[in-house]
Amino acid sequence: MIVLAGTDYVAGTDYATRAVPLLPSRVNRAVIAIVRVGVGLLWLQNAGWKTPPDFGRGDPPDGLYLSTTYAVSHQVFGPYAWLVDRLVLPNFAFFGWMVLLVEASLGAFLLIGLATRFWAVVGMAQTVVIMLSILNAPHEWYWAYVLMLLAHMALFATAAGRYGGLDGLLRPSWQGSRSRFARLLVRVS
Amino acid sequence: MDRGALVLGVVSIVSAVFVFVHGTFQLVQIGAAGLVVALVLGLLAVVAGWLDERALMLGAGAGFLIAAAVQLVLLAGGRSGFLGGNASTFSLWLGLGVGLVAVGLAAVPEATEESLEATN
Numbered sequence: 040m041i042v043l044a045g046t047d048y049v050a051g052t053d054y055a056t057r058a059v060p061l062l063p064s065r066v067n068r069a070v071i072a073i074v075r076v077g078v079g080l081l082w083l084q085n086a087g088w089k090t091p092p093d094f095g096r097g098d099p100p101d102g103l104y105l106s107t108t109y110a111v112s113h114q115v116f117g118p119y120a121w122l123v124d125r126l127v128l129p130n131f132a133f134f135g136w137m138v139l140l141v142e143a144s145l146g147a148f149l150l151i152g153l154a155t156r157f158w159a160v161v162g163m164a165q166t167v168v169i170m171l172s173i174l175n176a177p178h179e180w181y182w183a184y185v186l187m188l189l190a191h192m193a194l195f196a197t198a199a200g201r202y203g204g205l206d207g208l209l210r211p212s213w214q215g216s217r218s219r220f221a222r223l224l225v226r227v228s
Numbered sequence: 229m230d231r232g233a234l235v236l237g238v239v240s241i242v243s244a245v246f247v248f249v250h251g252t253f254q255l256v257q258i259g260a261a262g263l264v265v266a267l268v269l270g271l272l273a274v275v276a277g278w279l280d281e282r283a284l285m286l287g288a289g290a291g292f293l294i295a296a297a298v299q300l301v302l303l304a305g306g307r308s309g310f311l312g313g314n315a316s317t318f319s320l321w322l323g324l325g326v327g328l329v330a331v332g333l334a335a336v337p338e339a340t341e342e343s344l345e346a347t348n
Contacts, residue, residue: 079323080255082319083255083256083316083319083320083323084254084255084256084316086314086315086316086318086319087256087257087314087315087316087317088315089315090303090314090315091303091304091306091315092304092305092306093306139315142315142319143315143316143318143319143322144319144322146316146319146320146323147319147320147322147323147326148323148326150239150320150323151236151323151324151326151327153323153326153327153330205232205327205330205331208231208232208331208334209232209330209331209334212334
Protein backbone atom coordinates (compact mmCIF):
# COMPACT_ATOMS: atom_id res chain seq x y z
CA MET A 40 0.00 0.00 0.00
CA ILE A 41 1.21 3.50 -0.84
CA VAL A 42 -0.13 6.56 0.95
CA LEU A 43 0.97 9.90 -0.39
CA ALA A 44 1.94 12.70 1.94
CA GLY A 45 -0.75 15.34 2.34
CA THR A 46 -3.35 13.43 0.39
CA ASP A 47 -5.34 10.31 0.98
CA TYR A 48 -4.47 8.16 -1.99
CA VAL A 49 -4.40 4.40 -1.71
CA ALA A 50 -2.84 2.12 -4.30
CA GLY A 51 0.03 -0.25 -4.86
CA THR A 52 -1.52 -3.70 -4.73
CA ASP A 53 -1.22 -6.15 -7.59
CA TYR A 54 -4.80 -5.37 -8.48
CA ALA A 55 -4.73 -1.58 -8.32
CA THR A 56 -1.96 0.15 -10.16
CA ARG A 57 -3.54 3.60 -10.27
CA ALA A 58 -3.73 5.79 -7.17
CA VAL A 59 -7.37 6.46 -6.24
CA PRO A 60 -8.36 9.08 -3.66
CA LEU A 61 -10.81 7.95 -0.98
CA LEU A 62 -12.80 11.18 -1.44
CA PRO A 63 -11.95 12.22 -5.01
CA SER A 64 -13.92 15.43 -5.14
CA ARG A 65 -12.52 18.59 -3.59
CA VAL A 66 -16.09 19.70 -2.85
CA ASN A 67 -16.77 16.43 -0.98
CA ARG A 68 -13.60 16.89 1.08
CA ALA A 69 -14.60 20.46 1.96
CA VAL A 70 -18.12 19.37 2.92
CA ILE A 71 -16.81 16.61 5.19
CA ALA A 72 -14.44 19.12 6.84
CA ILE A 73 -17.36 21.50 7.43
CA VAL A 74 -19.43 18.68 8.97
CA ARG A 75 -16.54 17.76 11.28
CA VAL A 76 -15.98 21.34 12.44
CA GLY A 77 -19.74 21.81 12.90
CA VAL A 78 -20.07 18.70 15.05
CA GLY A 79 -16.99 19.79 17.02
CA LEU A 80 -18.57 23.20 17.67
CA LEU A 81 -21.78 21.47 18.79
CA TRP A 82 -19.89 19.68 21.58
CA LEU A 83 -17.70 22.70 22.33
CA GLN A 84 -20.63 25.06 22.85
CA ASN A 85 -22.62 22.54 24.87
CA ALA A 86 -19.73 21.88 27.22
CA GLY A 87 -20.43 25.43 28.39
CA TRP A 88 -23.57 24.63 30.35
CA LYS A 89 -21.93 21.83 32.33
CA THR A 90 -21.16 23.88 35.41
CA PRO A 91 -19.02 22.42 38.16
CA PRO A 92 -18.86 21.80 41.03
CA ASP A 93 -22.53 20.79 41.49
CA PHE A 94 -23.57 20.54 37.80
CA GLY A 95 -27.07 21.82 38.60
CA ARG A 96 -27.74 19.64 41.63
CA GLY A 97 -29.77 21.96 43.84
CA ASP A 98 -33.28 23.04 44.74
CA PRO A 99 -34.72 23.30 42.18
CA PRO A 100 -32.39 21.14 40.07
CA ASP A 101 -31.27 22.40 36.68
CA GLY A 102 -28.60 21.92 34.02
CA LEU A 103 -26.90 18.56 33.65
CA TYR A 104 -28.38 17.14 36.86
CA LEU A 105 -31.95 17.88 35.76
CA SER A 106 -31.31 16.37 32.31
CA THR A 107 -29.91 13.24 33.90
CA THR A 108 -32.93 12.81 36.20
CA TYR A 109 -35.10 12.48 33.06
CA ALA A 110 -33.55 9.03 32.59
CA VAL A 111 -35.52 8.02 35.69
CA SER A 112 -38.61 10.26 35.54
CA HIS A 113 -39.14 9.76 31.78
CA GLN A 114 -37.64 6.31 31.41
CA VAL A 115 -36.33 5.18 28.02
CA PHE A 116 -34.66 1.90 28.95
CA GLY A 117 -35.30 0.23 32.30
CA PRO A 118 -31.82 -1.06 33.15
CA TYR A 119 -30.27 2.32 32.28
CA ALA A 120 -32.84 4.14 34.46
CA TRP A 121 -31.98 1.78 37.32
CA LEU A 122 -28.25 2.46 36.84
CA VAL A 123 -28.77 6.22 36.82
CA ASP A 124 -31.00 6.07 39.88
CA ARG A 125 -28.70 3.81 41.93
CA LEU A 126 -25.25 4.79 40.74
CA VAL A 127 -25.08 8.03 38.74
CA LEU A 128 -27.33 10.41 40.70
CA PRO A 129 -25.92 9.51 44.14
CA ASN A 130 -22.38 10.12 42.83
CA PHE A 131 -23.19 12.99 40.56
CA ALA A 132 -20.08 15.11 41.12
CA PHE A 133 -17.90 12.35 39.65
CA PHE A 134 -20.20 11.66 36.69
CA GLY A 135 -20.67 15.39 36.06
CA TRP A 136 -16.92 15.83 35.74
CA MET A 137 -16.71 12.81 33.43
CA VAL A 138 -19.39 14.28 31.16
CA LEU A 139 -17.66 17.67 31.12
CA LEU A 140 -14.25 16.20 30.29
CA VAL A 141 -15.58 13.83 27.61
CA GLU A 142 -17.73 16.47 25.89
CA ALA A 143 -15.04 19.17 26.09
CA SER A 144 -12.56 16.70 24.59
CA LEU A 145 -15.03 15.82 21.83
CA GLY A 146 -15.27 19.52 20.98
CA ALA A 147 -11.52 19.97 21.13
CA PHE A 148 -10.47 16.98 19.03
CA LEU A 149 -13.24 17.06 16.43
CA LEU A 150 -12.65 20.78 15.89
CA ILE A 151 -8.97 20.29 15.06
CA GLY A 152 -9.47 16.89 13.40
CA LEU A 153 -7.04 14.90 15.52
CA ALA A 154 -7.64 11.16 16.15
CA THR A 155 -10.99 11.83 14.53
CA ARG A 156 -12.22 8.27 14.04
CA PHE A 157 -11.62 7.49 17.72
CA TRP A 158 -13.50 10.62 18.83
CA ALA A 159 -16.29 9.88 16.36
CA VAL A 160 -16.83 6.57 18.17
CA VAL A 161 -16.76 8.37 21.54
CA GLY A 162 -19.29 10.83 20.13
CA MET A 163 -21.58 7.97 19.08
CA ALA A 164 -21.36 6.45 22.56
CA GLN A 165 -22.03 9.78 24.28
CA THR A 166 -24.99 10.45 21.96
CA VAL A 167 -26.49 7.08 22.90
CA VAL A 168 -26.07 7.94 26.59
CA ILE A 169 -27.83 11.28 26.04
CA MET A 170 -30.61 9.53 24.11
CA LEU A 171 -31.14 7.07 26.96
CA SER A 172 -31.54 10.01 29.32
CA ILE A 173 -33.78 12.45 27.50
CA LEU A 174 -35.46 10.79 24.54
CA ASN A 175 -38.80 10.71 26.39
CA ALA A 176 -38.35 14.06 28.14
CA PRO A 177 -40.89 16.79 27.36
CA HIS A 178 -40.25 19.09 24.38
CA GLU A 179 -37.47 16.91 22.96
CA TRP A 180 -37.33 16.15 19.23
CA TYR A 181 -35.85 12.65 19.07
CA TRP A 182 -34.65 13.07 15.49
CA ALA A 183 -32.15 15.67 16.75
CA TYR A 184 -30.30 12.91 18.59
CA VAL A 185 -30.64 10.44 15.74
CA LEU A 186 -29.09 13.07 13.47
CA MET A 187 -26.25 13.53 15.99
CA LEU A 188 -25.63 9.80 15.90
CA LEU A 189 -25.70 9.71 12.10
CA ALA A 190 -23.32 12.69 11.86
CA HIS A 191 -20.75 10.89 14.01
CA MET A 192 -21.16 7.75 11.91
CA ALA A 193 -20.41 9.83 8.82
CA LEU A 194 -17.30 11.32 10.47
CA PHE A 195 -16.10 7.81 11.29
CA ALA A 196 -16.86 6.32 7.89
CA THR A 197 -15.12 9.11 5.98
CA ALA A 198 -12.17 9.45 8.41
CA ALA A 199 -13.11 13.12 8.42
CA GLY A 200 -9.96 14.42 10.12
CA ARG A 201 -7.97 13.67 6.96
CA TYR A 202 -9.70 16.53 5.16
CA GLY A 203 -8.77 19.96 6.47
CA GLY A 204 -7.82 18.41 9.82
CA LEU A 205 -4.60 17.58 11.63
CA ASP A 206 -5.01 13.87 10.84
CA GLY A 207 -4.46 14.71 7.18
CA LEU A 208 -1.36 16.77 7.94
CA LEU A 209 0.22 14.42 10.46
CA ARG A 210 -0.61 10.94 9.14
CA PRO A 211 2.40 10.85 6.78
CA SER A 212 4.81 11.43 9.67
CA TRP A 213 2.94 8.90 11.85
CA GLN A 214 3.12 6.36 9.02
CA GLY A 215 6.84 6.94 8.71
CA SER A 216 7.39 6.37 12.42
CA ARG A 217 8.04 3.02 14.08
CA SER A 218 6.75 4.08 17.51
CA ARG A 219 3.70 2.25 18.87
CA PHE A 220 1.97 5.55 19.65
CA ALA A 221 2.37 6.73 16.05
CA ARG A 222 0.98 3.43 14.76
CA LEU A 223 -1.96 3.81 17.15
CA LEU A 224 -2.60 7.32 15.83
CA VAL A 225 -2.63 5.98 12.26
CA ARG A 226 -5.35 3.52 13.28
CA VAL A 227 -7.55 6.09 15.06
CA SER A 228 -7.21 8.89 12.49
CA MET B 229 5.43 27.51 6.48
CA ASP B 230 3.38 25.12 8.63
CA ARG B 231 -0.29 25.37 7.69
CA GLY B 232 -1.47 23.49 10.79
CA ALA B 233 0.00 25.94 13.31
CA LEU B 234 -1.01 28.89 11.15
CA VAL B 235 -4.66 27.81 11.01
CA LEU B 236 -4.80 27.02 14.73
CA GLY B 237 -3.45 30.50 15.47
CA VAL B 238 -6.01 32.11 13.19
CA VAL B 239 -8.80 30.12 14.92
CA SER B 240 -7.66 31.51 18.27
CA ILE B 241 -7.58 35.08 16.97
CA VAL B 242 -11.02 34.66 15.38
CA SER B 243 -12.38 33.32 18.69
CA ALA B 244 -11.78 36.81 20.14
CA VAL B 245 -14.94 37.93 18.34
CA PHE B 246 -16.96 36.10 21.00
CA VAL B 247 -16.13 38.86 23.45
CA PHE B 248 -18.85 40.75 21.57
CA VAL B 249 -21.23 37.85 20.85
CA HIS B 250 -23.77 36.85 23.49
CA GLY B 251 -26.81 34.59 23.60
CA THR B 252 -27.64 31.73 21.24
CA PHE B 253 -24.65 32.12 18.94
CA GLN B 254 -22.00 32.56 21.62
CA LEU B 255 -20.07 29.39 20.89
CA VAL B 256 -17.40 30.12 23.47
CA GLN B 257 -17.24 32.50 26.44
CA ILE B 258 -14.25 34.85 26.24
CA GLY B 259 -13.59 37.38 29.00
CA ALA B 260 -11.07 40.24 29.12
CA ALA B 261 -8.13 38.11 30.27
CA GLY B 262 -9.27 35.34 27.92
CA LEU B 263 -9.09 37.85 25.08
CA VAL B 264 -5.42 38.45 25.88
CA VAL B 265 -4.78 34.70 25.88
CA ALA B 266 -6.59 34.25 22.55
CA LEU B 267 -4.79 37.13 20.83
CA VAL B 268 -1.26 36.73 22.23
CA LEU B 269 -1.05 32.94 21.94
CA GLY B 270 -2.93 33.00 18.64
CA LEU B 271 -0.46 35.50 17.21
CA LEU B 272 2.43 33.42 18.53
CA ALA B 273 1.00 30.35 16.77
CA VAL B 274 0.58 32.30 13.52
CA VAL B 275 4.20 33.49 13.66
CA ALA B 276 5.35 29.96 14.54
CA GLY B 277 3.45 28.57 11.58
CA TRP B 278 4.67 31.30 9.23
CA LEU B 279 8.32 30.74 10.20
CA ASP B 280 7.88 26.96 10.59
CA GLU B 281 9.45 27.32 14.02
CA ARG B 282 8.79 24.15 16.06
CA ALA B 283 9.88 25.60 19.43
CA LEU B 284 7.41 28.48 19.06
CA MET B 285 4.61 26.04 18.18
CA LEU B 286 5.36 24.02 21.30
CA GLY B 287 5.51 27.22 23.36
CA ALA B 288 2.14 28.41 22.09
CA GLY B 289 0.65 24.94 22.57
CA ALA B 290 1.95 24.74 26.14
CA GLY B 291 0.53 28.20 26.77
CA PHE B 292 -2.93 27.14 25.61
CA LEU B 293 -2.78 23.95 27.69
CA ILE B 294 -1.80 25.92 30.81
CA ALA B 295 -4.60 28.43 30.15
CA ALA B 296 -7.08 25.54 29.70
CA ALA B 297 -5.93 23.90 32.93
CA VAL B 298 -6.18 27.19 34.86
CA GLN B 299 -9.68 27.78 33.47
CA LEU B 300 -10.73 24.29 34.55
CA VAL B 301 -9.37 24.82 38.07
CA LEU B 302 -11.24 28.14 38.28
CA LEU B 303 -14.46 26.42 37.12
CA ALA B 304 -14.00 23.76 39.78
CA GLY B 305 -14.21 26.58 42.30
CA GLY B 306 -17.65 27.43 40.94
CA ARG B 307 -16.85 30.57 38.94
CA SER B 308 -15.24 31.75 35.72
CA GLY B 309 -12.45 33.48 37.65
CA PHE B 310 -10.11 36.08 36.19
CA LEU B 311 -10.03 34.35 32.76
CA GLY B 312 -13.79 34.84 32.39
CA GLY B 313 -14.38 31.64 30.44
CA ASN B 314 -16.48 28.51 30.87
CA ALA B 315 -16.15 24.85 29.90
CA SER B 316 -16.43 25.84 26.22
CA THR B 317 -13.35 28.02 26.65
CA PHE B 318 -11.58 25.09 28.27
CA SER B 319 -12.58 22.90 25.31
CA LEU B 320 -11.32 25.40 22.71
CA TRP B 321 -7.99 26.00 24.43
CA LEU B 322 -7.54 22.26 24.99
CA GLY B 323 -7.97 21.67 21.26
CA LEU B 324 -5.63 24.48 20.26
CA GLY B 325 -3.02 23.37 22.82
CA VAL B 326 -3.08 19.71 21.86
CA GLY B 327 -3.10 20.61 18.17
CA LEU B 328 -0.10 22.93 18.39
CA VAL B 329 1.88 20.45 20.48
CA ALA B 330 1.04 17.66 18.00
CA VAL B 331 2.14 19.82 15.06
CA GLY B 332 5.26 20.98 16.89
CA LEU B 333 6.31 17.45 17.74
CA ALA B 334 5.62 16.02 14.29
CA ALA B 335 8.65 15.10 12.26
CA VAL B 336 8.65 16.48 8.73
CA PRO B 337 8.05 13.42 6.53
CA GLU B 338 10.71 12.60 3.95
CA ALA B 339 9.52 11.73 0.46
CA THR B 340 9.87 8.00 -0.02
CA GLU B 341 10.91 6.33 -3.25
CA GLU B 342 7.44 4.78 -3.51
CA SER B 343 5.59 8.05 -3.05
CA LEU B 344 7.83 9.80 -5.59
CA GLU B 345 7.16 7.04 -8.11
CA ALA B 346 3.43 7.31 -7.52
CA THR B 347 3.60 11.10 -7.84
CA ASN B 348 5.38 10.79 -11.15
